[in-house]
Amino acid sequence: MTEREITGPVDLCTPKGRVNRDAVGWTRQPLHRTAVPGWGRTKRWEYWGVMTPSVFVGLTVSSLDYAGVEAVYVLDRATGREHVHEAVVPLARGVVLPDRCGTGRASASAKDLRIELVEVAGGTHISATAPGIEVDVVAALPEGHERMGVVVPWSDTRFQYTVKDVGRPVSGTVVVDGAQHEVGGAGSFGVLDHGRGRWPYSLTWNWGAGHGTVDGRGIGVQVGGLWTDGTGSTENALVVDGVVHKESGTLRWEYDRADWLRPWRIRTIDSDRVDLAFTPRHERVARTNLLVVANETHQCFGTWSGWMSTDDGEHVRVDGAEGWAEEARNRW
Numbered sequence: 001m002t003e004r005e006i007t008g009p010v011d012l013c014t015p016k017g018r019v020n021r022d023a024v025g026w027t028r029q030p031l032h033r034t035a036v037p038g039w040g041r042t043k044r045w046e047y048w049g050v051m052t053p054s055v056f057v058g059l060t061v062s063s064l065d066y067a068g069v070e071a072v073y074v075l076d077r078a079t080g081r082e083h084v085h086e087a088v089v090p091l092a093r094g095v096v097l098p099d100r101c102g103t104g105r106a107s108a109s110a111k112d113l114r115i116e117l118v119e120v121a122g123g124t125h126i127s128a129t130a131p132g133i134e135v136d137v138v139a140a141l142p143e144g145h146e147r148m149g150v151v152v153p154w155s156d157t158r159f160q161y162t163v164k165d166v167g168r169p170v171s172g173t174v175v176v177d178g179a180q181h182e183v184g185g186a187g188s189f190g191v192l193d194h195g196r197g198r199w200p201y202s203l204t205w206n207w208g209a210g211h212g213t214v215d216g217r218g219i220g221v222q223v224g225g226l227w228t229d230g231t232g233s234t235e236n237a238l239v240v241d242g243v244v245h246k247e248s249g250t251l252r253w254e255y256d257r258a259d260w261l262r263p264w265r266i267r268t269i270d271s272d273r274v275d276l277a278f279t280p281r282h283e284r285v286a287r288t289n290l291l292v293v294a295n296e297t298h299q300c301f302g303t304w305s306g307w308m309s310t311d312d313g314e315h316v317r318v319d320g321a322e323g324w325a326e327e328a329r330n331r332w
Contacts (some may be wrong), residue, residue, distance in 0.1 A: 069288070225253045
């Protein structure tokens with residue numbers, strides 16, 4: 001399978017809210033205009049994962065039309081202690097999300113939780129507060145850094161646009177219960193998951209991401225599965241020194257749902273282009289059951305090994321890249 005690369009700006013939707021078939025493909029930069037008209041099945045979100053040697057921070061700003069689901073998550077990587085602060089906002093009141101990735105401001109405020117993501121000169125300013133938590137980080141956008149976008153069409157009325165931006169250099173501070181963690185340098189990076197679309201009510205996905213310096217090169221891993229199967233699109237890519245090498249093959253994910261901390265294996269089904277292993281060290285379990293909205297996510301943090309192929313067929317080792325792999329089951 002070969003996906004079409006889009007190189008110019010394009011509207012995600014038609015005026016009637018159907019997927020624009022000219023928008024189906026992938027990009028190296030955010031080129032899609034993603035205003036989705038109508039109400040009821042539209043999902044919009046910004047998720048930033050910030051990995052450092054001492055802490056991991058996950059921030060979610062989202063609107064599901066009938067609710068906003070916002071979250072601040074911090075993991076102390078040395079002790080395994082988790083700090084979780086979540087809020088559900090009826091009708092997503094006050095949630096701000098831009099219509100194009102890499103522009104403007106995204107924000108949410110509810111109860112004692114606040115998140116703000118602002119595009120600034122040279123990158124993205126990421127800030128958040130919650131009880132015992134303060135996040136003040138900038139994810140730099142180096143010149144020439146590529147950000148993979150892709151449109152996944154289930155049908156004319158059900159579709160998703162995602163940008164997976166892996167390996168952004170980060171700097172700043174994270175304060176946890178009064179202890180300040182400096183962010184920056186080796187082992188610190190950010191990953192953006194930007195999503196806009198209209199989803200089926202029930203769906204399961206896999207997602208894995210990671211970054212590290214391997215053989216002197218900055219190596220980013222971006223893999224997904226299940227939710228894209230049968231659509232002709234994938235969200236898979238290898239990133240080498242900021243350059244995206246798109247992988248269009250379908251991946252087989254192998255892991256033990258009875259023991260999430262056993263090693264995972266991810267390989268291409270129909271080609272010899274991806275052969276990855278993921279060794280988890282910590283499992284995060286997140287469950288939500290609000291009748292209409294329900295979710296169960298197992299997100300494991302650990303280390304990647306194995307290889308992925310570049311566009312010209314070079315097998316690039318990813319050994320030692322840090323990151324995560326997850327399964328998420330949603331009714332929404």
